[in-house]
Amino acid sequence: MKGFLTTAWLGAVLWLLAPAPLWAINADALLEEVDRRLQPSSYEMYRKIINIEPDGRHREFVFYTVRKGTDKMAAVFLDPPSERGRSTLRLGENMWLYIPAVGRPIRITSLQSVTGGIFSNSDILRLDFSVEYTATLLEEDERHYVLELAARSPAVAYDRLKMWVDRETISPLTIEAYAASGLLIKTLQYSNIIDFGNGVVRPATLETTSPLQEGYRSVMLFSGIRPRELPDEIFTLSFMPRIGEMRQ
Template identity: 55%
Template sequence: MKKHLNILTLLIVVLISAPLNAADGNEILKRIDAKLMPESYETYRKLINIEPDGKKKEFVFFTVKKGKDKMAMLYISPASEKGRSTLRLGDNMWLYIPNVGKPIRITSLQSITGGVFNNSDIMQVEYSVEYDVEKMEEADKSVILNLKAKNKTVAYDKLKMWATKDDILTKIECYSSSGMLIKTLDFKDIIDFGNGLTRPATIETHSPLYKGYLSVMIYSQVKTRQFDDEIFTVNYMSKLESLRKL
């Protein structure tokens, strides 16, 4: 009888603690987001695609972000791409090409730059907007969060995320709904960007689907800056350059 009572007690504890664990995880996820990016900021980023033959293709972007899910990005180089811009508003993404003269919708799984990063990686909004924590594990020096996409418009169905105990992101594995590993993102070179923002300056990604390829994103000058909502509209995409003149 006592044995049955112990099992029952254990079951109750497990059932109660599981949602609490997920709730704690969601709080940690929000703290990870906050440590990764300020609420509203501008930054310059360089994307390097390293091909299997060792050759590199580089892109430089001017990026602005507001709130949890608004991001706009202007191509600074190379010259063949200069003036292009992309916009993300929640699940919506657009690409503006000066020669075409109008924004066209793009999807999150496309890659406008080639390489391992897709549009969703390059214009990643806060993880807590797209994912819920299903399970949290604690190790000696890190926390591991298992995330599940909130809906089917999110690029990856599941993420496995590693962070330090002080909520700095170190690694993400991205999985499809079938459980296949799509890519791994390694967050490296933790740097103090000022104004209390200490975060990884480099994101390196590789994928079993792109054998031999490596893509790297380097952040520079992450500055807190306030923006009006109108900056994050399709009709402002051709005017993003003017933000650099302010």
């Protein structure tokens, strides 16, 4: 018994002295780790968005997307043919849509949707959560961390987010998005964690529903995520008609 107590006491001391993960102390650091695991700092990828109506009808969109740093993202429509050649650009809080028939970029807002579904432009042109929000750790258990995210600026699409994070993979599982009034705008569910290579292990599926659009849902499928060094020239209004040229 004496030996057991000594061993148990020593184990407890070692547990107390063991370095805790930074996010166990700092919720903002945990949110930064979530961002790091979701995507490299500079990358390219392909996405499909599927908008599904209550009667089962659906419409699909395919994008090629590039991102650099914490404030630059651009994407070009590959399908359907009626949308092909349209492109979007995000620089910080500013967003534009380029339509070939119009021939010039048009300003768009974060809460609008270039695909017409539940995913907003902010969801489609998502930068790092930690750039737009500050985090507070609400609770944790053996499987999850629960974070409350407060918008750093009134320009952010959602005033507050509640995020459930998987402890093992440090990936988001569920996000509830709220307006400043406290109204629940939408719920986003991440699933299907896969290894994309190059150290990117993250969910490949994101689905969203909204109590404001009963019976409708939108799904985003991710593929081909890989790090890539990109020139600043890509992320300019003048380059928007040519974003598709970056595909290799």
